[in-house]
Each structure stands twice: as C-alpha cells, then as structure tokens.
Amino acid sequence: MNPKKPVVVKLIETEYSFGMNVADAEELRRALLNSPGVESAYCGRTRARLLAGLLKLRSRLLPRNKRTAPGKVTYFSVLMAGVGLSRSPQFLFAKNRAVYLFDCWPEHRESIRRYLSEAGVQNVIINSHRFVSEIESMGLNLRAHYVPEAVDTEAYSVLPFERKDIDVIEFGRKHPDYHRKICESLELNDRRHQYEVLDTRDAFVESLARSRVSICFPRTMTTPGLDPKFEFCTMRYLQSIASNCLVVGKAPADLIKLFGYNPVIEADLENPEEQMESILDNFDTYREFIERNRKTLCDNHTWKHRAADILAILAEDL
Numbered sequence: 544m545n546p547k548k549p550v551v552v553k554l555i556e557t558e559y560s561f562g563m564n565v566a567d568a569e570e571l572r573r574a575l576l577n578s579p580g581v582e583s584a585y586c587g588r589t590r591a592r593l594l595a596g597l598l599k600l601r602s603r604l605l606p607r608n609k610r611t612a613p614g615k616v617t618y619f620s621v622l623m624a625g626v627g628l629s630r631s632p633q634f635l636f637a638k639n640r641a642v643y644l645f646d647c648w649p650e651h652r653e654s655i656r657r658y659l660s661e662a663g664v665q666n667v668i669i670n671s672h673r674f675v676s677e678i679e680s681m682g683l684n685l686r687a688h689y690v691p692e693a694v695d696t697e698a699y700s701v702l703p704f705e706r707k708d709i710d711v712i713e714f715g716r717k718h719p720d721y722h723r724k725i726c727e728s729l730e731l732n733d734r735r736h737q738y739e740v741l742d743t744r745d746a747f748v749e750s751l752a753r754s755r756v757s758i759c760f761p762r763t764m765t766t767p768g769l770d771p772k773f774e775f776c777t778m779r780y781l782q783s784i785a786s787n788c789l790v791v792g793k794a795p796a797d798l799i800k801l802f803g804y805n806p807v808i809e810a811d812l813e814n815p816e817e818q819m820e821s822i823l824d825n826f827d828t829y830r831e832f833i834e835r836n837r838k839t840l841c842d843n844h845t846w847k848h849r850a851a852d853i854l855a856i857l858a859e860d861l
Contacts, residue, residue: 594632728816
C-alpha cells in the first residue's frame with residue numbers, strides 16, 4: 544500500500560458563501576479535495592469573523608506580502624474577486640497564503656488590491672490572462688498566475704441528439720439586440736426557446752442537456768462600456784459544451800487558444816434570424832463538431848486538469 548501523501552495544501556472553507564455562484568465554485572473545490580495532498584480547513588462563522596478582524600488589524604501594522612516559507616502548508620482560498628477577509632480567516636496565522644479569484648474585472652481592481660494586501664496573499668491565481676499584468680502593477684510583493692476556468696463534466700448531463708427538445712437556450716447575461724431579434728423569429732417559427740431564469744441547479748443542468756443551441760457572448764458585448772481587451776472565457780461556454788450544445792455567439796480569444804480552434808459558431812449580428820433558422824434546419828450536420836468540442840473539453844479542460852495546474856504552481860514555492 545502506498546503511503547498517504549503529506550498534506551501540502553489546506554483548502555479554506557467557511558459558513559460564508561464563495562461570494563459567487565456556489566455550485567460553480569463547488570466544482571473547483573471538489574477537484575482540489577480529490578487531489579493528493581489537499582485537505583479541508585473548515586472555520587465556523589463566529590471564528591471566521593474574529594480572525595478576519597484580527598487579520599485586517601494586523602495588515603495595518605505589519606504588511607505580510609512576504610516570500611513563502613518552504614516546507615510549510617499553503618492555505619488556499621477560492622473566492623469571487625474583491626470579497627472580504629471573512630472568507631480567508633486562516634490567513635491570519637498561515638505562513639503560505641494563496642487564492643483563486645473568479646471574475647477579475649477592471650471595476651474590481653481596487654477591491655482586489657485591498658484584499659490581496661490585507662490578506663497578505665503571496666500567490667494569486669486568476670481566470671483572466673489579461674488581468675495578470677493589472678495585479679503585477681499593484682506594487683504588492685506577490686506572484687500572479689493565469690489558470691482559466693473549467694468544468695466538472697460529470698456534473699452535467701448528455702442526452703442523445705434526438706432527445707433534445709429545446710431549440711435554443713440563453714442563460715446569464717444576454718446580448719439585448721440579438722436576443723430581441725431571435726425571440727421574434729423563434730416564436731414565429733414555432734421553435735422552443737428557453738431564456739427565463741432557472742430556479743435550481745438541477746433545472747439548469749436538465750435544460751442545458753435538452754438544448755440544441757446555447758447562445759454565449761462575452762460580457763464585453765453584453766455590458767456597455769467595458770474594455771474589450773478584458774474579454775475572457777467564462778464557464779457558460781464550457782457548461783454548454785459539456786452538455787453537448789452547439790454554442791453560437793462570440794468566442795473569446797482565450798477560448799480559441801485553449802481549444803486550438805474556434806469551438807463557437809460566430810453569430811451573424813446583422814441577420815441572426817436567418818442564421819439561426821439555417822442552423823436548426825441543418826442541426827445534424829453539426830454533430831461531429833459538437834462531439835469534437837466535448838472530447839476536447841473532457842481531455843483538457845476539466846477542473847481536475849486545473850486543480851493539477853494550481854497545485855503545480857503552489858509546489859514551485861515549497
């Protein structure tokens with residue numbers, strides 16, 4: 544019997560939420576806890592608030608973005624960009640402190656800088672390649688790394704193509720003009736269009752599995768005023784691919800780089816009605832493309848792959 548690998552990373556867990564879609568963060572959490580050398584470090588709500596207060600006080604008296612301590616356990620936190628110290632309470636006494644941040648947008652820059660400084664983070668891992676330089680320019684003594692988002696493919700369902708009875712699904716942020724145009728066309732052609740908010744995770748997973756086409760645009764196209772250079776790949780693309788949907792919309796450059804090709808059918812913004820009807824009328828011709836996308840995802844872009852990347856980064860300092 545092989546001896547158990549010593550614990551090198553403790554994943555911080557508290558009664559506070561991740562500050563984001565809990566189910567999405569849970570996929571990364573499971574992948575980390577299923578990795579050798581990782582165990583949970585739970586902290587109750589009252590203790591978390593107390594430690595967070597002490598951590599904030601200590602940061603004012605003694606800056607802590609110092610070099611890591613070789614041979615010591617790394618405490619690791621999974622967070623939405625800019626959330627509070629109460630979700631990283633054990634950083635108060637940890638020698639090595641690292642964090643994975645979702646949703647690193649320019650408007651969160653100051654709250655991210657404040658959190659990283661107060662928490663004394665030494666390694667920050669983020670889902671945006673273009674935001675690495677933003678963090679490096681903050682003047683903090685830390686290392687910034689890019690590890691893109693992923694999915695746990697086992698958390699999503701795959702139905703035979705003939706059992707898919709939802710023609711088009713839209714979830715999350717919508718491209719207003721595109722949504723309006725295809726809504727009218729899909730209704731006119733008696734197509735089934737799912738775009739209402741789904742109340743439960745199970746309903747979301749089921750609806751994705753039943754859908755033929757999933758509409759995905761980057762936030763830089765759905766929210767006016769955002770800098771296009773901060774476009775990055777989010778989980779909605781990967782969740783759709785995991786469910787054997789044909790993704791139509793706009794592929795972020797990071798997604799194309801990850802897959803080595805464009806896994807998205809680029810939306811015709813001028814004539815979306817005609818394009819969508821053509822896609823649905825000829826859906827069978829996309830089966831090979833859809834299956835290729837899912838295989839590429841399963842082979843290279845699950846949270847199991849990302850957990851290995853994260854642990855390799857942390858191991859560099861130990």
